[in-house]
Amino acid sequence: MGASSGLPRPVGPVPGTGKEVAALSRGDSRSGRVSLKDIADELGISQTAVSFAINDRPGVSEETKRRVKQAAAKLGWSPVYAAQALGSSRTMTIGFAPSRESTGMQDESFMLHFMAGLHASLSPKGYGLLFRPCTSLREEQSVYRDWSRRKRVDGVVLVDLRDNDPRPDLVTRLGLSAVLAGGPDPTGQVPSLSIDDSRTMGMIMRHLLERGHRRVAYVAGDPSYGYSRARMDYVHAMVDKGTLESAVVEFTDFESERAVRSTLRLMASAEPPTAFIYETEMLASASLRALAKHMVETGEGRYPDDLPAIVSIEDSFVCESAYPSITAVHRDAVAYGAKVANLLLKLLSGEEVSGDRRVLAPKLVERESTAVRP
Template identity: 60%
Template sequence: MHQSGANASKRVSLKDVADELGISQTAVSFAVNDKPGVSEKTKRKVKAAAERLGWSPVYAAQALSSSRTMTVGFVPSRSGGNLQTESFMLHFMAGLHDSLSRKGYGILYRPAQSLQEELSIYRDWSKRKRVDGVVLVDLRSQDPRPELLNELDIPAVLAGGPDPGDLVPSLSIDDSGTMDKILCHLVDVGRTRIAYFSGDRDLDYSKMRAAAFNELSTKYALEFSAVSYTNFDSEAAAAQTCSMMSGKFAPNAFIYENETMAAASLRALERLSLCDDVPAGLQNDDGRTFPDNLPAIVSFEDSFICTATYPSITAVHRDPGEYGKRVAKLLMKRLAGESVSGNRRILQPKLVVRESTTNGKGEVAADKS
């Protein structure tokens, strides 16, 4: 017999699930919300019955009853255009979404054009009780965000860090160890005049990478080393790279903080090496031309861009999606009331060696200059 239109459109409730199993509605509620008080066997039975009957949570009612919005805020302070070129951040967001959605949470993504705008957004969200927690990225010197979120009583976790005030628990990546791997490789292939193109001098991770580069330059007794800040501007990085290659003491290796700067600089060097007036730093005694006359190039971020260029770019590879998942899981612990503090260092990156630091055949080629 077919159900009537009224009955067919009736929403399945927790009471319907309880009646189906002959248990209390409270037990059903505990089971579907993974709360203590019912056995794992009962939880499995309830969830199976709920799925069979077509029950799904009403998040508006759930928010009213639990004071939760089932939403996590994410407010990176950067322009939308810049974000679209950052493969790491896009995959990081995908990892966040994957982990949060499994717990019924959604992401409220709202990029800000400045730090002050980001702070205003947090104040507005707190006033309207818009989110249950937030994910922070790009820790800065004297960063006001951890203290503000603590005052607003908004749970937060930090991707990066650590937070000097230990107000926000964090998950960080070993940038110092990664820089060591890069310099060790470059020295092994005979490159001892190395320039590092960093991003924003106000970002903690940019400062830590630059500090590690300067410290390790002494360890490896580099003939020449320099750090240049670009504010992640690919055109500026390419222009400065070409300018250095035209100087008397041209670097024979470059490290770039992201893959877009590395690719733009590689393209600029290609044009420079094929022009009529080739700079001394790109000349070879045996008359070889592009790409054999290029300095070694390494990117601190890996993506399809690094394999799409010619020569392909040696790069630091880590899994930003997995990073996002782990950051989301840390926030879920905070929202569940678990005691979480301090910094956890995860994801030891690996250096993927490609043509830009080899002879194009996968074999290491030492510098002859």
Template identity: 60%
Template sequence: MQEQERTGKSPRAQSRVGLRDIAEALGISQTAVSFAINDKPGVSDETKRNVKEMARKLGWTPTYAAQALGSSRTMTVGFAPSRSADDYQTESFMLHFMAGAQLALSRKGYGLLFSPCTSLDEEIQVYRDWARRKRVDAVVLVDLRSNDPRPRLLRELGMPAVLAGGPDPDDIVPSLSIDDSRTMESVLVHLSLLGHQRIAYLSGDSHLDYCMERTKAFESFTSTRGLGPLWVEFTDFDVNKAVAITQRLLVEEEPPTAFIFESETLAAASIRVITEVCVRQSELSGKDGGRRYPYNMPATVSFEDSFICRSLYPSVTAVHRDAGEYGTLVAKLLLKSLSGRPVSGNRKVLTPQLIIRESTRLAAAD
């Protein structure tokens, strides 16, 4: 009584609202409430709606420990991409992707366990360790490779997964992918309409499926249109290698009039070299002779968009995709699988948009 007089609330009102309170308010069993809250089969859609509405009215919120104990789940999704540490410092796509995934997961009480790896072998070992310790309920895969061992391994470990990218050729892991072939076509249409015939594509890693899909689209389009000479060079996402390739191509007898870069960091590093060459050519051409910087620059396009592309001069034409939304959609697909609903196959989502900026508006083909 003294406690109630001091706080103005009854001991019951101060205690945390539980599933029992929801069950008593609706006149149903606590088990039915648990099934409804966790979107499990066994109760009707109407019951699920009523339970969730009552939970909101009573101010119920899930308790991590109770969820994990009651469902034998960790309420955690694993994410262990094998990439270099520099990728997370210089490229924004993956960070926005993770933020979007976490947004969707947190709404269902899940957390994202991020464990970056430096190699495929390390990534595989992380999955084995997670399965042995029952550390996560499922994983998100990225960067599908040719003859990728991860989908088959995860099936053997009994660990649900979804793939951002793909599709998985063995159809083991369902996936959501971005239409890269159509995107490459839109880039090349833009460049060819500007009169560019000699185009260089500085790709990423020849073992990654999306790099190879873009490469095939590049080769198919340019062959059909009769463009050339052409260059496809793999950089392994190494900016130093990209710079060296760019320098080599610029001194060709007929150098490229346009460059396509796999990422904004490759583009930024290479544009510095391109600028130096073009400024020097402007100085040598004399006050009135020839096209001067930046109008004598080859056109440049980045397959990733970020503030880097907007901030450079000339600003860089880039392929824009909403990485946060992509992460959210991938996480929702995984949550659907974890809820017991059937998930299969591959769907293409988020057709990217080509943002045209100065790097192709100012540059003209020879």
């Protein structure tokens, strides 16, 4: 194709494909776009070396990569993603379609921070995050089928592994690259990265036992989630061993109103729990507010002195701003999201990725809600 065609010229390979992509040189009157050749001329090296350095490919030294990236920033170079899409099979997009109740996502600060972490790792590599919240597992699976059919995304992030979860097998059959936040996947089809919260409930229970609590209620989320079942089993085992006098588990499907009803009903029983453990900060804060309102309106107990101990298994500003402030398990959701995204990027680059790894052991942040003994 001659120069009179008006088409841009090829300047370098798309990462991982070896195919050429098009861009306009800095001297082009239509856009003034900086090309890889401009960077090469600036440094006196080949365009191939610049391309390898820009895309973090082997074949050039770390010093060359550093010089190239500095020159690229100085000249104002940026990748042409539209041209990349034309020159390769990649979309430079990662899909995230968690299934939640219609109001669930807006109430979960952990998930929002997790998404920020995903973006923090994906964005520097030129990937966008396609967020498509779903209201059911069936809808989520339908989204994956649609994305695969239309070649809409390069890979997906799965969360909230369930019993007999159909998603690992589905994305494998669809040919979608995927990683699981949580897990591990019992089928071994999808690599996973999970927060090491195997000792979370034990950490909470030790804290409560030290403060004299022997009657405990666990106000959980969804019984189909593996982590909820594991925590429930831990609490029941402590009763079996005689460590706890009694333990009650109530599932709420993450609905605050159900958590409030459970809390008020249990507190009205003959021997109410002296401590409540809530799956999320929203369940905890809604129940705390309901208890305070009940005490003030009925005169049953003194607020806040006669409140039960309260612990949330998720932490956020909600726990800090409540009165009394709520003791909570803190996990760095942004760092977790970034690590999950990095695992998927390795998978997409052809690296060997398998099995399950655990990271980011959580810690208990002690606040006012567990400061007083029963």
